[in-house]
Amino acid sequence: MSQEKKDIDPRNSLLPLMESFYTIQGEGFHAGKAAYFVRLAGCDVGCSWCDVKESWNKDAYDEVEINTLLERARRSKSRIVVITGGEPLMYELSDLTRLFKENGFKTHLETSGAYPVSGAWDWFCLSPKKFNPPLPEAFTLASELKIIVYNHHDFQWAEKMLNQVNQACKLYLQPEWSRSGLMLPKIIEYVKNNPHWEISLQVHKFMDIP
Ligand code: SF4
Numbered sequence: 001m002s003q004e005k006k007d008i009d010p011r012n013s014l015l016p017l018m019e020s021f022y023t024i025q026g027e028g029f030h031a032g033k034a035a036y037f038v039r040l041a042g043c044d045v046g047c048s049w050c051d052v053k054e055s056w057n058k059d060a061y062d063e064v065e066i067n068t069l070l071e072r073a074r075r076s077k078s079r080i081v082v083i084t085g086g087e088p089l090m091y092e093l094s095d096l097t098r099l100f101k102e103n104g105f106k107t108h109l110e111t112s113g114a115y116p117v118s119g120a121w122d123w124f125c126l127s128p129k130k131f132n133p134p135l136p137e138a139f140t141l142a143s144e145l146k147i148i149v150y151n152h153h154d155f156q157w158a159e160k161m162l163n164q165v166n167q168a169c170k171l172y173l174q175p176e177w178s179r180s181g182l183m184l185p186k187i188i189e190y191v192k193n194n195p196h197w198e199i200s201l202q203v204h205k206f207m208d209i210p
Pocket of ligand 1 (some may be wrong): 046
């Protein structure tokens with residue numbers, strides 16, 4: 001007997017969209033895999049080095065039906081959808097992830113963890129930010145902890161965050177792109193001395209793809 005499908009709550013059927021595109025995941029555990037990206041607009045976390053500052057103002061973008069997002073993603077050959085931002089957890093995402101999962105997608109999230117978690121996630125990438133640290137539930141759910149290393153203090157920050165994630169969580173240090181020349185050699189040394197960490201590079205930027 002087929003399961004009855006729940007209706008989409010009209011309050012959650014529209015989301016502010018900065019862009020959506022089919023590309024190769026460039027970071028973390030799933031780097032190198034084709035995936036459809038949905039970048040929601042809106043973020044108030046305020047990272048000084050943010051490379052998508054144009055995403056911060058959600059009012060600069062149209063709201064898009066989640067069915068439209070699904071239809072776009074279905075035109076790709078991948079069945080991984082990555083929901084990113086901005087800060088996607090500013091929105092109630094349960095209907096979005098249910099819709100994608102009902103249609104055979106794996107749902108991946110990229111979040112700072114600063115907002116309450118909604119949605120059902122096959123992969124939960126937690127990238128905590130000092131300016132607005134994660135809520136406890138984000139640590140519990142994290143499949144991957146990705147620390148952006150901008151300066152020396154970020155190594156201490158990384159260890160503090162590490163103490164809060166679950167045992168199975170993958171651990172990545174990723175140089176902030178504009179400081180990569182300075183920080184990557186230090187990250188390499190740090191990982192050699194602390195091999196529970198791995199290095200994540202933004203390989204999509206080396207490939208010059210979105
Ligand atoms: S959480 Fe992400 S989108 Fe928001 S300011 Fe920080 S890097 Fe930018």
